[in-house]
Amino acid sequence: MPRKYKGVFIVLEGPDKSGKSTQAQTLGKYFHSLGREVVWTREPGGTPFAEAIRALLLNPLHTVSPIAELLLYEASRAQHVQEKILPALKAGKIVLCERFTMSSLAYQGYGRGFSISVIEKLNRIATQGLEPDLTVIFDIPEKYFVERCRKKAADRLELEPAQFRERVRRGYRELGKKHSGAVLLVDGKKPLSAVQSRIRREIDRLLRKDCL
Ligand code: TMP
Numbered sequence: 001m002p003r004k005y006k007g008v009f010i011v012l013e014g015p016d017k018s019g020k021s022t023q024a025q026t027l028g029k030y031f032h033s034l035g036r037e038v039v040w041t042r043e044p045g046g047t048p049f050a051e052a053i054r055a056l057l058l059n060p061l062h063t064v065s066p067i068a069e070l071l072l073y074e075a076s077r078a079q080h081v082q083e084k085i086l087p088a089l090k091a092g093k094i095v096l097c098e099r100f101t102m103s104s105l106a107y108q109g110y111g112r113g114f115s116i117s118v119i120e121k122l123n124r125i126a127t128q129g130l131e132p133d134l135t136v137i138f139d140i141p142e143k144y145f146v147e148r149c150r151k152k153a154a155d156r157l158e159l160e161p162a163q164f165r166e167r168v169r170r171g172y173r174e175l176g177k178k179h180s181g182a183v184l185l186v187d188g189k190k191p192l193s194a195v196q197s198r199i200r201r202e203i204d205r206l207l208r209k210d211c212l
Contacts, residue, residue, distance in 0.1 A: 007089035008206065009130070011100040014138035015169050016158050017148035018188045019195075020098045023138070026196055027203075031094050039088040042098040044076035047083045058155040070108045070119070077101070078126040086130065101127060102135060102175055107157070110171025111164050134206055136199055137176045138188035142166070182206070 010027075012020040024040060031038040045054040053076040056062065057069065064072070077100070088095050101123040109116045142162060149158060176185045184202050186195050 005086070005089035006092040008094045009085070009089055009097070009132045009134075010094065010203065011097050011102070011132040011135045012138070013099060013102045013106075013135055014172060014188060015106075015140060015145065015165060017145045018138035018140045019192075020138055022192060023136075023195060023199065024096055024098055026192065027199065028096055030196070030200060031096070037091075037093045039084070039093050039095045040097075041080070041084060041095065043080060043100055043103065044073055046076075046080040046085070046097070049083075050076040050079045053079075058157065060154070060156045060159055062156065064156070066108070066112045066114070069112075070104065070114060070122070073104050073108065074122045074126040077104075077123075081127050081130055086128070089130075097132075100132060100135070102137070102172070102179070105175055106168045106171035110174075111160070111168045131181050134182045134184065134202060135179065136184045136186060136202075137172050138186055138195075139169070139172065140188035142169075144189065 012024055014020055028038050028040050043050075044057055045051040053072050057064070057072055057076075085095055085097065104119050104123060105116060108114045109119050142165060145165060173185070176183050182202075184199065186198055188195065
Protein backbone atom coordinates (compact mmCIF):
# COMPACT_ATOMS: atom_id res chain seq x y z
CA MET A 1 0.00 0.00 0.00
CA PRO A 2 1.44 3.45 -0.84
CA ARG A 3 2.32 5.49 2.24
CA LYS A 4 -0.42 7.87 3.25
CA TYR A 5 1.58 9.50 6.04
CA LYS A 6 4.82 11.35 6.78
CA GLY A 7 5.83 9.51 9.96
CA VAL A 8 7.78 6.29 10.46
CA PHE A 9 6.26 3.14 11.89
CA ILE A 10 8.66 0.82 13.70
CA VAL A 11 7.49 -2.39 15.35
CA LEU A 12 9.41 -4.48 17.89
CA GLU A 13 8.43 -8.15 17.93
CA GLY A 14 9.53 -11.37 19.56
CA PRO A 15 8.69 -14.03 22.12
CA ASP A 16 7.89 -13.07 25.71
CA LYS A 17 10.83 -11.68 27.70
CA SER A 18 12.92 -11.14 24.59
CA GLY A 19 13.96 -7.64 25.70
CA LYS A 20 11.64 -5.53 23.52
CA SER A 21 10.75 -3.02 26.22
CA THR A 22 14.35 -2.25 27.21
CA GLN A 23 15.32 -1.84 23.56
CA ALA A 24 12.27 0.37 22.94
CA GLN A 25 13.17 2.71 25.81
CA THR A 26 16.74 3.09 24.58
CA LEU A 27 15.59 3.63 21.00
CA GLY A 28 13.10 6.25 22.16
CA LYS A 29 15.94 8.23 23.78
CA TYR A 30 17.95 7.92 20.57
CA PHE A 31 15.12 9.41 18.49
CA HIS A 32 14.73 12.26 21.00
CA SER A 33 18.46 12.95 20.65
CA LEU A 34 17.88 13.28 16.88
CA GLY A 35 15.18 15.85 17.62
CA ARG A 36 12.39 13.54 16.44
CA GLU A 37 9.03 13.30 18.11
CA VAL A 38 8.40 9.73 19.22
CA VAL A 39 5.23 8.00 20.28
CA TRP A 40 5.87 4.80 22.25
CA THR A 41 3.01 2.36 22.28
CA ARG A 42 2.18 -1.32 22.58
CA GLU A 43 -0.20 -4.12 21.66
CA PRO A 44 -2.45 -5.27 23.01
CA GLY A 45 -3.22 -1.80 24.35
CA GLY A 46 -2.07 1.70 23.52
CA THR A 47 -5.39 3.51 24.14
CA PRO A 48 -7.65 3.41 27.23
CA PHE A 49 -10.14 1.06 25.54
CA ALA A 50 -7.45 -1.20 24.08
CA GLU A 51 -5.64 -1.27 27.46
CA ALA A 52 -8.91 -2.52 29.01
CA ILE A 53 -8.88 -5.34 26.44
CA ARG A 54 -5.22 -6.00 27.33
CA ALA A 55 -6.12 -6.39 31.01
CA LEU A 56 -8.80 -8.95 30.08
CA LEU A 57 -6.49 -10.85 27.73
CA LEU A 58 -3.52 -11.13 30.07
CA ASN A 59 -5.39 -11.83 33.31
CA PRO A 60 -4.31 -15.36 34.34
CA LEU A 61 -7.64 -15.88 36.12
CA HIS A 62 -9.59 -15.86 32.82
CA THR A 63 -10.18 -18.88 30.62
CA VAL A 64 -10.46 -17.52 27.08
CA SER A 65 -11.54 -19.52 24.02
CA PRO A 66 -8.91 -19.37 21.24
CA ILE A 67 -11.27 -17.61 18.80
CA ALA A 68 -12.34 -15.05 21.44
CA GLU A 69 -8.64 -14.47 22.13
CA LEU A 70 -7.82 -13.88 18.47
CA LEU A 71 -10.76 -11.50 17.98
CA LEU A 72 -9.92 -9.53 21.13
CA TYR A 73 -6.35 -8.99 19.94
CA GLU A 74 -7.73 -7.79 16.63
CA ALA A 75 -10.32 -5.56 18.36
CA SER A 76 -7.60 -3.97 20.45
CA ARG A 77 -5.55 -3.43 17.27
CA ALA A 78 -8.44 -1.85 15.36
CA GLN A 79 -8.97 0.70 18.12
CA HIS A 80 -5.25 1.35 18.52
CA VAL A 81 -4.59 1.94 14.81
CA GLN A 82 -7.58 4.22 14.39
CA GLU A 83 -7.19 6.27 17.56
CA LYS A 84 -3.44 6.47 18.06
CA ILE A 85 -1.12 5.05 15.40
CA LEU A 86 -2.58 6.58 12.23
CA PRO A 87 -3.01 10.09 13.70
CA ALA A 88 0.60 10.05 14.98
CA LEU A 89 1.95 8.89 11.62
CA LYS A 90 -0.10 11.49 9.77
CA ALA A 91 1.39 14.13 12.11
CA GLY A 92 4.88 13.01 11.00
CA LYS A 93 5.89 11.30 14.26
CA ILE A 94 7.95 8.18 14.77
CA VAL A 95 5.73 5.47 16.20
CA LEU A 96 7.60 2.84 18.18
CA CYS A 97 5.23 -0.03 18.84
CA GLU A 98 5.88 -3.14 20.92
CA ARG A 99 4.09 -5.92 19.02
CA PHE A 100 1.70 -5.61 16.09
CA THR A 101 0.18 -7.93 13.45
CA MET A 102 3.11 -10.38 13.48
CA SER A 103 2.30 -11.26 17.12
CA SER A 104 -1.12 -12.58 16.08
CA LEU A 105 0.50 -14.65 13.32
CA ALA A 106 3.13 -16.05 15.71
CA TYR A 107 0.93 -16.65 18.80
CA GLN A 108 -2.54 -17.35 17.40
CA GLY A 109 -1.28 -18.79 14.09
CA TYR A 110 1.82 -20.85 14.96
CA GLY A 111 1.05 -21.09 18.69
CA ARG A 112 -2.67 -21.93 18.66
CA GLY A 113 -2.91 -23.34 15.15
CA PHE A 114 -5.27 -20.83 13.48
CA SER A 115 -5.06 -20.49 9.71
CA ILE A 116 -2.41 -17.93 8.74
CA SER A 117 -4.50 -16.65 5.84
CA VAL A 118 -7.50 -16.03 8.13
CA ILE A 119 -5.29 -14.06 10.55
CA GLU A 120 -3.78 -12.10 7.66
CA LYS A 121 -7.30 -11.10 6.57
CA LEU A 122 -8.28 -10.07 10.10
CA ASN A 123 -5.03 -8.13 10.42
CA ARG A 124 -5.77 -6.24 7.20
CA ILE A 125 -9.25 -5.33 8.43
CA ALA A 126 -8.05 -4.26 11.89
CA THR A 127 -5.13 -2.19 10.56
CA GLN A 128 -6.92 -0.68 7.54
CA GLY A 129 -4.00 -2.06 5.54
CA LEU A 130 -1.32 -0.28 7.58
CA GLU A 131 2.05 -2.07 7.62
CA PRO A 132 5.22 -1.26 9.56
CA ASP A 133 8.10 0.50 7.80
CA LEU A 134 10.41 -1.75 9.79
CA THR A 135 9.79 -4.79 11.99
CA VAL A 136 12.58 -5.81 14.37
CA ILE A 137 12.30 -9.38 15.67
CA PHE A 138 14.22 -10.33 18.83
CA ASP A 139 15.11 -13.98 18.98
CA ILE A 140 15.97 -15.59 22.34
CA PRO A 141 16.12 -19.21 23.51
CA GLU A 142 13.82 -20.68 26.16
CA LYS A 143 16.38 -20.53 28.98
CA TYR A 144 16.33 -16.72 28.91
CA PHE A 145 12.55 -16.76 29.24
CA VAL A 146 12.78 -18.98 32.33
CA GLU A 147 15.48 -16.78 33.92
CA ARG A 148 13.65 -13.52 33.22
CA CYS A 149 10.30 -14.93 34.46
CA ARG A 150 11.71 -15.31 37.95
CA LYS A 151 11.75 -11.52 38.32
CA LYS A 152 8.05 -10.81 37.61
CA ALA A 153 4.68 -12.62 37.98
CA ALA A 154 3.67 -14.38 34.77
CA ASP A 155 0.62 -13.24 32.75
CA ARG A 156 -1.90 -15.61 31.09
CA LEU A 157 0.15 -16.13 27.92
CA GLU A 158 3.40 -16.61 29.83
CA LEU A 159 1.77 -19.50 31.69
CA GLU A 160 1.43 -21.47 28.44
CA PRO A 161 3.64 -24.59 28.24
CA ALA A 162 7.15 -24.55 26.80
CA GLN A 163 5.92 -26.33 23.62
CA PHE A 164 3.61 -23.37 22.90
CA ARG A 165 6.52 -20.95 23.26
CA GLU A 166 8.65 -23.13 21.01
CA ARG A 167 5.99 -22.98 18.26
CA VAL A 168 5.80 -19.19 18.69
CA ARG A 169 9.60 -18.91 18.39
CA ARG A 170 9.66 -21.05 15.27
CA GLY A 171 6.81 -18.92 13.94
CA TYR A 172 8.80 -15.71 14.36
CA ARG A 173 11.81 -17.20 12.57
CA GLU A 174 9.70 -18.36 9.64
CA LEU A 175 7.68 -15.15 9.49
CA GLY A 176 10.88 -13.13 9.54
CA LYS A 177 12.18 -14.99 6.50
CA LYS A 178 9.06 -14.81 4.37
CA HIS A 179 7.71 -11.39 5.40
CA SER A 180 7.33 -9.06 2.42
CA GLY A 181 8.19 -5.82 4.28
CA ALA A 182 11.46 -4.67 5.88
CA VAL A 183 12.43 -7.08 8.67
CA LEU A 184 15.48 -7.22 10.90
CA LEU A 185 16.06 -10.42 12.85
CA VAL A 186 18.34 -9.73 15.84
CA ASP A 187 19.94 -11.99 18.40
CA GLY A 188 18.35 -10.93 21.71
CA LYS A 189 21.13 -12.67 23.70
CA LYS A 190 23.69 -10.09 22.61
CA PRO A 191 24.47 -7.10 24.88
CA LEU A 192 22.03 -4.19 24.72
CA SER A 193 24.60 -1.89 23.09
CA ALA A 194 25.38 -4.35 20.27
CA VAL A 195 21.72 -4.91 19.53
CA GLN A 196 21.06 -1.16 19.61
CA SER A 197 23.80 -0.35 17.11
CA ARG A 198 22.45 -3.02 14.76
CA ILE A 199 18.92 -1.58 14.96
CA ARG A 200 20.09 2.02 14.70
CA ARG A 201 22.08 1.30 11.54
CA GLU A 202 18.92 -0.05 9.94
CA ILE A 203 16.78 2.84 11.16
CA ASP A 204 19.31 5.45 10.01
CA ARG A 205 19.24 3.82 6.57
CA LEU A 206 15.45 3.95 6.58
CA LEU A 207 15.34 7.61 7.64
CA ARG A 208 17.92 8.56 4.99
CA LYS A 209 16.22 6.55 2.26
CA ASP A 210 12.91 8.26 2.85
CA CYS A 211 14.53 11.61 3.74
CA LEU A 212 12.24 11.67 6.77
P1 TMP B 1 3.55 -8.21 26.33
O1 TMP B 1 3.08 -7.01 25.61
O2 TMP B 1 3.86 -7.92 27.73
O3 TMP B 1 4.61 -8.94 25.61
O4 TMP B 1 2.30 -9.20 26.46
C1 TMP B 1 1.43 -9.41 25.44
C2 TMP B 1 1.14 -10.89 25.30
O5 TMP B 1 0.10 -11.06 24.34
C3 TMP B 1 2.32 -11.69 24.81
O6 TMP B 1 2.34 -12.95 25.46
C4 TMP B 1 2.02 -11.91 23.36
C5 TMP B 1 0.53 -11.94 23.31
N1 TMP B 1 -0.04 -11.49 22.03
C6 TMP B 1 -0.75 -12.39 21.25
O7 TMP B 1 -0.88 -13.55 21.62
N2 TMP B 1 -1.30 -11.94 20.08
C7 TMP B 1 -1.20 -10.65 19.66
O8 TMP B 1 -1.72 -10.28 18.59
C8 TMP B 1 -0.47 -9.73 20.49
C9 TMP B 1 -0.35 -8.29 20.07
C10 TMP B 1 0.09 -10.19 21.66
